[in-house]
Amino acid sequence: MPANPSDQPTGALGASSSTPPAERLLNLVIALVNTSAAMTKQQIRRGVAGYGDAPSVDAFERMFERDKDALRALGVPIVTVDPGGHSEEVGYRIDNDAYALPPVDLTPAELGVLALAAQLWSDKTLRTDISRAMTKLRAAGAGEAASDAMAGLAPRVRAVGDAYGPLLEAVTERRPVHFRYRAASTGQVSSRDVEPWRIAARRGGWYLVGWDRGRQAPRVFRLSRIEGRVRLTAAAGAFEIPEDLDVDALLGERTGRERTAVLAVVPERASAVRARARVLDPADLPAPTPPDRDLLAVGFTSLTTAAEELAAYGAAVVVLDPPELRAEVLRRLHAAAALAGPAGAPPGADAHADADKEHDRG
Amino acid sequence: MAERADDRLVRLLGLVAYLDARGPVPVAQLAQHFGVSEAQIRDDVDQLWVTGTPGYWPDDLIDFDADAAERGVVHLTNARGMTRPLRLGTREAVALVAALRAMLESPVVQADAERRALVGSALEKLTAATGEAAHAVDVRLAPDGRPEVLRAVTTALARGRRLRIRYVNAADVTGEREVDPVRLLTQDESSYLVAWCHRAQGRRTFRMDRVLAAEVLDVPVSAAGRALAAEPEVGLDIAQSVSDPAVATGTATVVLASPARFVAEEVPTESVRDLPDGSFEVRVRVTNPAWLRGLLLANAAHVRSVAPAQVAQDVAEAAREALDAYAAVAGVPGARPSDDDAVG
Numbered sequence: 022m023p024a025n026p027s028d029q030p031t032g033a034l035g036a037s038s039s040t041p042p043a044e045r046l047l048n049l050v051i052a053l054v055n056t057s058a059a060m061t062k063q064q065i066r067r068g069v070a071g072y073g074d075a076p077s078v079d080a081f082e083r084m085f086e087r088d089k090d091a092l093r094a095l096g097v098p099i100v101t102v103d104p105g106g107h108s109e110e111v112g113y114r115i116d117n118d119a120y121a122l123p124p125v126d127l128t129p130a131e132l133g134v135l136a137l138a139a140q141l142w143s144d145k146t147l148r149t150d151i152s153r154a155m156t157k158l159r160a161a162g163a164g165e166a167a168s169d170a171m172a173g174l175a176p177r178v179r180a181v182g183d184a185y186g187p188l189l190e191a192v193t194e195r196r197p198v199h200f201r202y203r204a205a206s207t208g209q210v211s212s213r214d215v216e217p218w219r220i221a222a223r224r225g226g227w228y229l230v231g232w233d234r235g236r237q238a239p240r241v242f243r244l245s246r247i248e249g250r251v252r253l254t255a256a257a258g259a260f261e262i263p264e265d266l267d268v269d270a271l272l273g274e275r276t277g278r279e280r281t282a283v284l285a286v287v288p289e290r291a292s293a294v295r296a297r298a299r300v301l302d303p304a305d306l307p308a309p310t311p312p313d314r315d316l317l318a319v320g321f322t323s324l325t326t327a328a329e330e331l332a333a334y335g336a337a338v339v340v341l342d343p344p345e346l347r348a349e350v351l352r353r354l355h356a357a358a359a360l361a362g363p364a365g366a367p368p369g370a371d372a373h374a375d376a377d378k379e380h381d382r383g
Numbered sequence: 384m385a386e387r388a389d390d391r392l393v394r395l396l397g398l399v400a401y402l403d404a405r406g407p408v409p410v411a412q413l414a415q416h417f418g419v420s421e422a423q424i425r426d427d428v429d430q431l432w433v434t435g436t437p438g439y440w441p442d443d444l445i446d447f448d449a450d451a452a453e454r455g456v457v458h459l460t461n462a463r464g465m466t467r468p469l470r471l472g473t474r475e476a477v478a479l480v481a482a483l484r485a486m487l488e489s490p491v492v493q494a495d496a497e498r499r500a501l502v503g504s505a506l507e508k509l510t511a512a513t514g515e516a517a518h519a520v521d522v523r524l525a526p527d528g529r530p531e532v533l534r535a536v537t538t539a540l541a542r543g544r545r546l547r548i549r550y551v552n553a554a555d556v557t558g559e560r561e562v563d564p565v566r567l568l569t570q571d572e573s574s575y576l577v578a579w580c581h582r583a584q585g586r587r588t589f590r591m592d593r594v595l596a597a598e599v600l601d602v603p604v605s606a607a608g609r610a611l612a613a614e615p616e617v618g619l620d621i622a623q624s625v626s627d628p629a630v631a632t633g634t635a636t637v638v639l640a641s642p643a644r645f646v647a648e649e650v651p652t653e654s655v656r657d658l659p660d661g662s663f664e665v666r667v668r669v670t671n672p673a674w675l676r677g678l679l680l681a682n683a684a685h686v687r688s689v690a691p692a693q694v695a696q697d698v699a700e701a702a703r704e705a706l707d708a709y710a711a712v713a714g715v716p717g718a719r720p721s722d723d724d725a726v727g
Contacts, residue, residue, distance in 0.1 A: 041388070041430075042388035043388040043389075043391040043392045043395065043430070044430060044433075044434060046388060046389070046392045047392055047395050047396070047430075047431075047434045048434050048435070050392075050396065050465075051434060051435060051436055051445075051463050051464070051465060052437050054464050054465060055436045055463065064437075068437035069437055070434070070437075070439060091388075091389055094389070094473075094474065095389055095392070095393060095469070095472045095475075096469055096470045096471055096472030096473070096475065097469065098470075120467060120469065120470065121467035121468060121469070121470060122467075122468045122469060122470040122471065122512060123470075123511070123512045125508055125509065126508070127505065128504075130501055131501060131504060131505040131508065134483070134486070134501055134502050134505040135479070135483075135505060135509075137486070138479060138482035138483050138505075139479075139482070141482040141486070142478065142482065147478045149390070150472075150474045150475050150477070150478035150479075151475065151479055151482065152390075153389075153390060153393050153472075153475050154471050154475035154476070154478060154479045155418075156390075156393050156394050156397050156417060156418075157393060157468060157469055157470075157471055157475070159397065159401070159416055159417055159418075160394075160396070160397025160398070160400050160401045160468045160469070161400070161401075161468035162401065162404055162405070162468075169541075170497060170498055170501050171498065171501075172540050172541050173537070173540030173541070173564060173565065173566050173612070174491060174537075174540070174566070174567050174569070175566045175568045175569065176485065176486055176524055176569040177568060177569065177570045178482075178485065178522055178570070179570065179572070189474060189477060189519055189520065192519040193473055193477070193519050203644075203657075204641075205641055205642055205644045205645070206641065206642055207641060207661055208640075208641030208644075208657075208660065208662060208663075209661055219518070219519065219520075219521055220520045220521070221520070221521040221522070221523075222485075222520075222521070222522040222523065223523050224523075224525065224572055225570070225572030225573075225648070226645075226648060243648070245648050246644070268521050280719075281719040282719070283715065283718040283719050285712050289557070290555055291555060292551035292555065292557045292593075292595055293551050293555075293592065293593050293595075295595075296551075296595045297529075306715055306718045307715065307717055307718060308713070308715045308718070310712070310715065311711070311712050314712070318719065328681075329681035329682065330681070332680045332681050332705075333676075333677030333678070333680050333681045334555065334677070335676070335677075335680060335701040335702065335704060335705040336701070336704040336705040336708040337555065339705075339708050339709055339712045340714070341712070341714055341718050342714060342715050342716055342717065342718040342719050343716070343719065344714055344716050347709075347714050350709075351706070351709060352684060353680060353681065353682075353683045353684055354680065354683070354702045354705045354706050354709070355702075355706070356683035356684040356686070356702075357680050357683035357686075357698050357699060357701070357702035358699050358702035358703050358706060359699070360679070360683065360686060360689060360695045360698050360699045360702070361692070361695045361698070361699035361700075
């Protein structure tokens with residue numbers, strides 16, 4: 022899925038080109054659909070309107086290659102035909118059997134779903150892709166959409182960024198990629214060579230899941246930490262994507278079984294925690310507890326996430342159990358208490374005991 | 384900005400296939416169907432009129448009925464073989480199928496049998512037509528809060544009814560208010576209810592996981608609520624709407640160690656600057672001091688510095704109060720009822 026003609030600087034064709042790219046592309050499609058056998062590059066340059074504008078053989082070659090890539094990216098099945106016999110020049114035609122969209126008989130309510138799906142992406146690239154898909158479905162006769170069944174719903178996924186295009190191409194064609202990546206644990210940037218398996222969005226982040234060739238292990242990369250361009254480094258079909266790929270397991274979405282925390286909470290406070298908690302009877306606890314606080318039991322799976330949420334409540338929530346969660350919250354509070362210390366004295370070391378942060382956040 | 388050549392090409396090809404199947408169609412109707420202006424449709428027709436097969440003699444060109452064109456009707460008379468609609472490209476199929484999959488798996492769709500069947504059948508038809516194993520992209524939307532709250536919100540949205548909600552804000556203050564629901568905005572990170580709030584007499588956005596209870600009232604939504612719902616892009620500006628603009632108190636600058644990088648990625652920031660040692664500086668707009676205090680308490684171990692100093696003092700004071708509370712309330716190891724009996 023290469024760049025589109027309109028993404029290219031117009032310099033190479035610029036002044037000498039008078040035919041708009043859309044018109045040239047359209048003429049090429051019509052010519053290749055209608056040709057009886059195939060057209061050679063020579064025939065295309067001489068015969069198809071727009072290509073005569075190219076001032077040199079090189080300029081024509083660049084123009085034609087780019088157009089061919091752009092059309093393939095749009096789903097136009099351009100095939101090369103080996104001439105055989107004495108001729109040395111390959112020909113091009115459009116595979117008419119593969120050209121057409123199969124009939125899609127969508128009800129008005131299903132079209133309403135599609136219209137909602139078309140708004141899901143915040144990303145410009147994905148919006149372009151999906152609006153083109155909608156144009157094609159309309160061309161195939163899709164009627165008016167009815168949106169009653171999905172009234173008021175508005176699903177949205179945040180923008181993914183520039184890495185999406187090359188990564189999607191790499192995943193669909195199974196081509197390895199090379200990029201520079203900023204590790205969250207150290208902040209250092211290093212080069213990575215990855216066999217990309219899947220692009221995933223979870224909890225506000227976009228991730229690449231794949232095989233890290235340098236580390237010889239599956240790895241998860243947050244797309245926003247990729248620095249610079251993503252390069253595709255080999256031809257298509259360079260590796261296999263595991264059939265039993267478990268994206269959620271690799272993203273740490275399943276961080277083990279749920280555990281229970283016991284909290285002493287100031288009355289009327291921490292309602293968001295209360296909403297998913299169970300009230301405990303102090304008599305059931307093995308030790309006396311403060312009479313002026315409510316006792317709550319609440320489930321959690323990630324120690325880090327739970328400690329962050331509970332530390333944010335300050336004095337309103339005290340963790341009674343388990344001890345490791347209490348310690349994690351206390352560690353945060355001690356660091357926070359030191360924030361207003363003497364100027365220039367940074368709070369203590371922060372590297373230890375945060376091993377599951379990376380796991381949680383990717 | 385000029386339209387991209389490939390977007391235009393897709394529509395030009397689409398117009399020919401559509402007109403070939405439909406027969407004559409008025410310009411206005413075509414414009415509506417393809418979601419472009421009438422002027423754009425006339426430009427497109429002019430463009431098609433001069434394209435065709437090599438040679439480009441009159442019989443080689445795509446042709447329209449000139450008399451019909453005079454009357455504002457597009458009547459295709461020669462399609463030059465371009466009668467079939469173009470299939471979807473890989474990227475287009477991925478964008479569509481991944482969006483439908485994410486919608487299908489979202490709680491708001493799963494919670495309702497009719498919606499689930501509808502999204503499921505749309506996905507099935509699309510997958511059959513694209514013939515793509517479009518698994519390359521895998522998106523999951525955020526949970527939508529408590530099931531009974533979700534049910535009340537979607538019911539009120541579908542029936543156009545007012546809601547009474549109990550809501551706890553970022554400052555941990557709980558209150559009740561009546562709202563006209565406008566949108567349920569399911570984002571990848573959190574879900575929000577966009578509504579006309581009768582207490583505030585204005586538009587407010589509520590995080591679904593902070594809506595503690597919701598009750599559908601037998602009152603139709605107000606004119607103000609309907610007006611808000613009619614705005615096409617309502618609810619896209621989460622960062623602005625989630626807190627009360629009246630209490631905006633300026634910005635704070637925080638330097639964080641690298642492991643807290645997700646803060647820059649998940650919190651609305653005005654700017655992010657990478658520092659040479661791998662740490663980074665974020666400027667955040669403070670619309671709610673309690674929210675910033677909570678954020679800094681949660682991530683204190685990674686905070687290198689905070690400005691203005693007043694914010695750092697505020698956080699440190701809250702932390703000292705909390706440490707006092709911890710000193711007063713001893714831990715009770717083994718207090719949890721049973722880990723097998725986890726509370727959801």
